[in-house]
Structures are given as structure tokens and as C-alpha cells.
Amino acid sequence: xxxxxxxxxxxxxxxxxxxxxxxxxxxxxxxxxxxxxxxxxxxxxxxxxxxxxxxxxxxxxxxxxxxxxxxxxxxxxxxxxxxxxxxxxxxxxxxxxxxxxxxxxxxxxxxxxxxxxxxxxxxxxxxxxxxxxxxxxxxxxxxxxxxxxxxxxxxxxxxxxxxxxxxxxxxxxxxxxxxxxxxxxxxxxxxxxxxxxxxxxxxxxxxxxxxxxxxxxxxxxxxxxxxxxxxxxxxxxxxxxxxxxxxxxxxxxxxxxxxxxxxxxxxxxxxxxxxxxxxxxxxxxxxxxxxxxxxxxxxxxxxxxxxxxxxxxxxxxxxxxxxxxxxxxxxxxxxxxxxxxxxxxxxxxxxxxxxxxxxxxxxxxxxxxxxxxxxxxxxxxxxxxxxxxxxxxxxxxxxxxxxxxxxxxxxxxxxxxxxxxxxxxxxxxxxxxxxxxxxxxxxxxxxxxxxxxxxxxxxxxxxxxxxxxxxxxxxxxxxxxxxxxxxx
Ligand code: NAD
Numbered sequence: 001x002x003x004x005x006x007x008x009x010x011x012x013x014x015x016x017x018x019x020x021x022x023x024x025x026x027x028x029x030x031x032x033x034x035x036x037x038x039x040x041x042x043x044x045x046x047x048x049x050x051x052x053x054x055x056x057x058x059x060x061x062x063x064x065x066x067x068x069x070x071x072x073x074x075x076x077x078x079x080x081x082x083x084x085x086x087x088x089x090x091x092x093x094x095x096x097x098x099x100x101x102x103x104x105x106x107x108x109x110x111x112x113x114x115x116x117x118x119x120x121x122x123x124x125x126x127x128x129x130x131x132x133x134x135x136x137x138x139x140x141x142x143x144x145x146x147x148x149x150x151x152x153x154x155x156x157x158x159x160x161x162x163x164x165x166x167x168x169x170x171x172x173x174x175x176x177x178x179x180x181x182x183x184x185x186x187x188x189x190x191x192x193x194x195x196x197x198x199x200x201x202x203x204x205x206x207x208x209x210x211x212x213x214x215x216x217x218x219x220x221x222x223x224x225x226x227x228x229x230x231x232x233x234x235x236x237x238x239x240x241x242x243x244x245x246x247x248x249x250x251x252x253x254x255x256x257x258x259x260x261x262x263x264x265x266x267x268x269x270x271x272x273x274x275x276x277x278x279x280x281x282x283x284x285x286x287x288x289x290x291x292x293x294x295x296x297x298x299x300x301x302x303x304x305x306x307x308x309x310x311x312x313x314x315x316x317x318x319x320x321x322x323x324x325x326x327x328x329x330x331x332x333x334x335x336x337x338x339x340x341x342x343x344x345x346x347x348x349x350x351x352x353x354x355x356x357x358x359x360x361x362x363x364x365x366x367x368x369x370x371x372x373x374x375x376x377x378x379x380x381x382x383x384x385x386x387x388x389x390x391x392x393x394x395x396x397x398x399x400x401x402x403x404x405x406x407x408x409x410x411x412x413x414x415x416x417x418x419x420x421x422x423x424x425x426x427x428x429x430x431x432x433x434x435x436x437x438x439x440x441x442x443x444x445x446x447x448x449x450x451x452x453x454x455x456x457x458x459x460x461x462x463x464x465x466x467x468x469x470x471x472x473x474x475x476x477x478x479x480x481x482x483x484x485x486x487x488x
Pocket of ligand 1: 150153178180251252379381
């Protein structure tokens with residue numbers, strides 16, 4: 001991985017420049033082998049304020065450029081993502097521990113998110129109507145001002161792109177707070193945005209943890225906060241940001257249920273369920289976490305067990321993010337075992353030769369889980385699937401509906417009627433039919449229900465246009481007549 005540009009120590013990026021400081025730091029590790037790769041500053045409220053001031057200074061010029069002019073920068077930026085694909089992919093891999101293929105898919109998705117942003121001039125067309133003789137009403141979408149975006153560790157490149165292209169193309173300026181665990185991908189983004197011609201101050205990076213997030217929520221000059229992370233922190237951020245009268249969308253954790261019916265295609269279903277639970281080492285908010293096996297599905301479960309044999313930790317199965325995460329996942333498996341569940345495939349105590357310092361958990365399938373067990377209720381965020389047996393579809397849907405999360409749910413069946421029931425009755429924002437990871441592609445928007453998302457609207461796609469803008473309504477009168485009525 002010698003061809004990657006890494007920053008050591010990682011610095012904040014404010015007003016178009018990297019900022020040297022003597023803040024306390026946190027070590028950044030490569031989770032694939034446990035080696036130290038950099039340090040990240042733990043910034044404070046003054047650093048946030050510096051970034052907000054830079055963003056506020058950049059806002060008047062940036063927001064009064066035309067949409068088409070702003071878009072040109074993101075055409076260039078998308079090309080730079082493509083040109084630097086290999087390097088960006090290796091950077092994600094280095095700091096997150098996922099496989100090369102998974103990291104590359106992430107950067108490709110970032111390009112798709114830019115493609116949506118550059119199509120905004122085709123979508124954001126202001127409205128105008130002559131409402132009575134000589135009197136026109138128009139609605140224009142205007143940016144909000146300085147906005148903030150806070151991201152988690154599991155998609156260091158893609159999740160920041162859920163917000164950066166749309167928010168900036170729509171005329172806002174931004175303060176970004178990446179996860180302190182994976183701060184390096186956003187450093188490269190800042191460099192590439194500048195190379196694409198983004199004016200100084202439009203995009204600013206403040207590294208750190210809780211203190212930065214709290215300062216963002218409290219800062220009086222930030223108009224909107226978008227957050228992606230765990231439900232625990234999403235609740236804190238949503239409450240704190242809205243208590244200072246900001247708009248906020250806060251995406252939280254997940255516990256996605258896949259309902260498998262006995263008529264499902266066994267090969268396709270088994271491979272989809274296994275891929276969904278193990279992709280990115282299970283550290284996806286769209287990962288399968290519970291499989292509800294309806295009636296006679298033993299043949300599909302047997303096939304899943306078989307399929308896990310092709311998953312090789314350190315090769316096509318990446319690491320989890322930290323030693324503490326590995327310990328937490330293994331604790332959940334132990335609890336399930338102690339509670340009487342049957343471990344069909346056990347990923348505990350996995351090590352990889354030559355990468356003994358890495359944090360690996362092998363694929364894990366737990367059968368005969370009951371709804372009261374911790375593995376049935378809580379987010380595990382590892383390559384683990386819990387199988388709950390249900391007698392019929394009604395019971396399966398009831399189990400899915402019982403979760404306090406609601407990011408995704410999927411059904412595997414050959415029956416249109418059964419699939420339709422799940423589409424209608426599952427309590428989740430994103431539904432899959434014979435698809436294990438039902439991520440909506442642009443222009444469809446991304447966002448869950450229940451405790452998987454707080455706030456109105458979704459974070460990407462058309463829905464995000466509403467979040468990043470406010471409507472200005474203007475009524476004009478151009479008829480020369482003196483006579484007035486209620487409309488004039
Ligand atoms: P996290 O909640 O620990 O951290 C997310 C962000 O919040 C980070 O930038 C972190 O610095 C900050 N933070 C952490 N603790 C804080 C606190 N007490 N106060 C204020 N800020 C705090 O999440 P994570 O471990 O980085 O990411 C994994 C979680 O993210 C999982 O729960 C996963 O489901 C979720 N996630 C959800 C989605 C979605 O679309 N719903 C997408 C990706 C990840």
C-alpha cells in the first residue's frame with residue numbers, strides 16, 4: 001500500500017488550508033493488522049468556530065453562483081474520484097479494514113452520488129405562475145447557509161458523499177466532522193475538492209469526537225446538521241441540534257430482518273443472506289442481522305452453512321474495526337450460546353496468519369434464537385446472523401415489527417402475494433424482495449424508520465433537496481391598472 005498518500009498527523013482543513021495545531025491526539029490504526037498509521041487531533045469548540053467562520057465568509061459568493069456553475073466543480077470532482085480510484089480505495093481499506101472490492105464499491109457509489117448532484121439543475125426547476133392578471137407567484141429554492149455533516153466509521157468515503165455533493169451544489173457551505181476512527185479518506189476528499197476548483201471555505205474539515213459534535217449542535221451560525229451513526233448518538237445529536245432550533249436529520253443503527261419463505265430459491269437465497277450478513281464484515285447499517293425462517297427452510301439454512309466455508313478472514317472477509325468491537329461481537333455470540341441458541345458456524349477466536357494484530361471475526365450463524373435474546377434485539381454490527389424460526393408469514397412479520405429499529409427488511413420468496421404482504425406490512429424504510437441489501441440507488445433516497453432515523457425526510461436523493469434548501473415565495477405585480485382586488 002505504499003502508493004497511498006496518508007497524512008500523519010491528520011490535520012483540520014479550514015478555509016482551503018490544512019491547519020497545524022497542538023491539540024491532544026488519538027491514534028489511528030489499520031484494523032487489518034493492528035498497526036499504527038496516523039494520529040488525529042481532538043479538536044474543540046474554537047476549532048469548530050474557526051471552521052464556521054470560514055464557511056460563513058465563503059457563503060455569499062458561493063450561494064450566489066448559479067446552480068450550473070456550482071455543478072461544474074462537481075463534474076470535475078467526480079472525474080478526480082475516478083482518476084484516483086485505486087488510491088482512494090486503498091485508503092478506505094487501510095483505515096477501515098474492509099476488502100479491496102468492498103472499498104472500491106464504496107468509492108464507485110461516491111461517484112454515483114456526485115452524478116446525482118450534477119443532475120440537480122434538471123430537477124431543481126423553480127416554479128412560477130400568473131395567479132391573477134399581471135400578478136405572478138414564484139417559488140425558488142435557496143440554500144440554508146453553513147451546514148454540518150457528521151459521519152461514522154463504516155463507510156469512510158461513501159457516507160460523507162451522502163451529504164457533501166448535494167449540500168454544496170445546492171449552495172450551502174459545510175463543516176464536516178468525520179469519524180475519528182477513519183479520518184484519512186476525508187483528508188483526500190478535501191484535497192480533491194480543492195483540486196476540482198472548490199473555493200476556499202466552502203468545505204471545511206474539523207476532526208475529533210464528542211466535543212466537536214456538541215459544538216456543532218450548539219453553534220448559533222450552523223443552520224442544519226446531518227448525522228449518521230449509532231442510535232444512541234443519533235438521539236443525542238437530534239435532541240441537541242433541534243433544541244438550538246436547527247433542522248436535523250440523524251440516521252441511527254439497525255437490526256435488519258430477512259424473512260425467508262420455504263418456496264424461496266435455495267441457492268440464490270442462501271448466497272444473498274450470507275453476503276448480506278458478512279459483507280463489510282457485517283459492519284453495514286443495511287446488513288442482515290436476523291433471518292426469520294418461515295416453516296420448512298432447513299435446506300436453505302444448510303446451504304448457508306455451506307456457503308460460509310468460502311469466506312476466508314483476511315482474504316475475502318475483512319476485519320472489524322477494533323479490538324473492542326471484536327470483543328463485543330464475541331460476547332454477543334457467547335450470550336446466545338448461554339441462552340440456549342445453537343451456534344451452527346462459530347467465528348470466535350479467529351486469527352489471520354501474518355496479520356496476528358488484526359481484528360477478525362469469522363462468519364457466524366446462530367440458530368434457534370428467540371425474540372428475548374440479546375442477539376435478536378440489539379445491533380451486533382459484525383458478520384453474525386441470528387435465525388429465529390416462525391410458523392407462518394404473520395408470525396414472521398410480527399417478529400420484524402417488534403424491532404425498535406427499522407432501516408431495512410427483506411423477503412425471499414417466489415410468491416408475489418407473499419412478497420406484497422411484506423412490502424406493505426414490514427416496519428422499515430427500505431424493503432428488499434429477493435435482495436439482501438436493498439439500498440435504493442439514486443435518485444431514490446436513503447433512510448430508515450423508527451429508531452433508525454430521526455427527523456423528516458431522507459439523507460440522499462430527491463428527499464435531500466428539501467433538507468438542504470428553503471423555499472422563497474415571491475409575489476410580483478406588473479399590471480399597470482390602479483384597480484385592486486384581494487389578489488393584487
Ligand atoms: P457512533 O455513533 O459511535 O459515531 C458516529 C459519530 O458520532 C462519530 O463521528 C463520532 O465521533 C460521534 N460520536 C460518538 N459518540 C458521541 C457522543 N457521545 N456524543 C456526540 N458525538 C459522538 O457510530 P460508529 O460506531 O462510528 O458507526 C456505526 C454505527 O453507525 C452503527 O450503529 C451503524 O448502524 C450506524 N450507521 C447507520 C447508517 C444509516 O444509514 N442508518 C449508516 C452507517 C452507519
